[in-house]
Amino acid sequence: MAEQSEMTKERWLQRRSEDPFWRKAKEMGYPSRAAFKLLEIQKRWRIIKPGDKVLDLGAAPGGMTAVASEIVGDDGVVVAVDVNPLQITRPNIVYVKGDVLGTRLMHELQNVLKGEFFDVVVSDLSPHHSGDYGLLVEQQLELLEAVWTICRKFLRRGGTVVLKAFEHPSLRRFERKFGRGFRKFERYVPHSSKKGSSEIFLLGFGYRGVREFIRVEPASAS
Ligand SMILES: C[S@@+](CC[C@H](N)C(=O)[O-])C[C@H]1O[C@@H](n2cnc3c(N)ncnc32)[C@H](O)[C@@H]1O
Known part of the structure; x- marks a missing residue:
């Protein structure tokens, strides 16, 4: 064995x-090949601009964080969230060790933002793949729902979101809900995605910002 x-x-x-x-x-x-997926998306849609505040979810080891950090420059910031550590440190990167499924992260983001909002949210989150695709899709949907809650709380009106998902009929329901939140919605498979991978990126442009009240629960030990 x-x-x-x-x-x-x-x-x-x-x-x-x-x-x-x-x-x-x-x-x-x-730090990772994922950098090229964000570079491709950036080249095509110019989603991140100098000076932007970017939230990077599922950031470790930091390929996409590095790309976003280069683009936002000295006047911007990249808040990089992961349960695992980053392999990169730069003055414009704020690493937040956190679980997007926990309640504590909302408090941490609130503390970092101090009443401001993110211009762009990038999520490359994915659960550990046990080999069971059905389970992977189910866990990914749970992560997507958590990201969508974070977006509705912390993304500015007009902002942009890039979300990694996995192709499956059960993704449609989430997509419809997500797509309605934006002026424009696109699906994109980067050329740099691994051959045979079923990953797909969902892109929302021009967040409508129908800001419902999302209560941040008191921090627990999660
Ligand atoms: C494909 S990797 C991300 C690669 C990264 N974006 C890059 O550019 O290098 C997926 C990441 O999602 C993180 N992750 C999975 N579930 C998470 C959760 N519930 N909360 C925070 N991070 C999570 C994993 O730790 C892993 O680092």
């Missing part, structure tokens, strides 16, 4: 070293 898992790890490392985006990320000093 131990031998098999060793083999699996070896194969995984071998495949990773053959991945051109992984190699390019290493060359360019990006």
